[in-house]
Amino acid sequence: MKNSFLSFILFLSLMLCMPGFIFACDSCMCTLARVNHEGKLSDTAKPLFFDFTFEQQVWHKRDVHLARELGEQGHDTHNKTTEEFYHFGIGANLGERFSLLAELPYIVRHDLNVNPLDPDNPSAVDHLGESRTSQGFGDLNVTGIAKLLKKGNNFIGPLAGIKFPTGVTSNKTMGEKFEPEMQPGSGSFDPSMGTAFAYQVGQVAFHGNVIYVIRTKGAQDFQFGNLFSTYVFADYLLNPQSKYLSTRVGFDTTLQNEQKQKSREGNVADSGGTTWLLGPEFSVRGNSYVSIFGNFLFPILQDLGGVHQHLRFIWNAGVKISF
Numbered sequence: 001m002k003n004s005f006l007s008f009i010l011f012l013s014l015m016l017c018m019p020g021f022i023f024a025c026d027s028c029m030c031t032l033a034r035v036n037h038e039g040k041l042s043d044t045a046k047p048l049f050f051d052f053t054f055e056q057q058v059w060h061k062r063d064v065h066l067a068r069e070l071g072e073q074g075h076d077t078h079n080k081t082t083e084e085f086y087h088f089g090i091g092a093n094l095g096e097r098f099s100l101l102a103e104l105p106y107i108v109r110h111d112l113n114v115n116p117l118d119p120d121n122p123s124a125v126d127h128l129g130e131s132r133t134s135q136g137f138g139d140l141n142v143t144g145i146a147k148l149l150k151k152g153n154n155f156i157g158p159l160a161g162i163k164f165p166t167g168v169t170s171n172k173t174m175g176e177k178f179e180p181e182m183q184p185g186s187g188s189f190d191p192s193m194g195t196a197f198a199y200q201v202g203q204v205a206f207h208g209n210v211i212y213v214i215r216t217k218g219a220q221d222f223q224f225g226n227l228f229s230t231y232v233f234a235d236y237l238l239n240p241q242s243k244y245l246s247t248r249v250g251f252d253t254t255l256q257n258e259q260k261q262k263s264r265e266g267n268v269a270d271s272g273g274t275t276w277l278l279g280p281e282f283s284v285r286g287n288s289y290v291s292i293f294g295n296f297l298f299p300i301l302q303d304l305g306g307v308h309q310h311l312r313f314i315w316n317a318g319v320k321i322s323f
Helices: 004-018 064-072
Strands: 048-057 081-096 098-112 132-139 141-148 147-151 154-164 189-202 206-214 227-237 246-260 272-285 288-303 311-322
Touching: 098 189, 098 227, 227 272, 272 311
Parallel strands: none
Antiparallel strands: 048 081, 048 311, 081 098, 098 132, 098 141, 141 154, 147 154, 154 189, 189 206, 206 227, 227 246, 246 272, 272 288, 288 311
């Protein structure tokens, strides 16, 4: 156990010290990080599970006149207000060492219109500042985890997955397609690879993942930048003697880094960069089958490329059912 603990600490240190590349308009990886978090070390993972998570991203709104002016100067600008992700996940624990998760989100994106007036139609109505909404199912993501080094519920092992272009990419506003960042889907096949882990010592548990996503060209000839992300939970079990109500409090942290996006004109200058989020979280497990959870994540670092809109906070709440 001592050797495995030292290995875990080394892995965690390397993970958190890796340089960031990205954050753009991606949802967090909390659903995947929670796949194998089953509570006490003596627990046995159930063969099937369902995970529903609601996630909301709240953005700092720009002055609409400034945002339009930036667009007229050639910047890739938008003015998001909020984004909601309804994550539906279903998975299976295939024996003791393999898990498979399929996750499909329903996405609702809100912004304020900052599109310039049509110079060929100067009498057109100016819709500056009007609220717009783009919604629909996003892309299906399938991920497998192999728990190669495992003892009880502690493990560390590789993961690999692929995102399929199942999401909506043709939503329109006033007869024109929304820009790719506002569409629920990407239109691209995106493979991913990384590492997942879970470790508990006494009443303290750590679990999370490290993932690198390779983005390919999608709808509107747009290509999001490759994404590096980490997600770590650190929990403290408040009532270890309870048989019916397991309550944990702790913190979550996520680091995301995105390389530059590409459009038909080449690299998008106002894209890419690094965001680091940190905040409190809780989970309550009522029995061996049902648990609820939630968190608030606040940015402590946003080093973004070019003229980029900043995030205010993210919060999540959800339920996991094992059977």
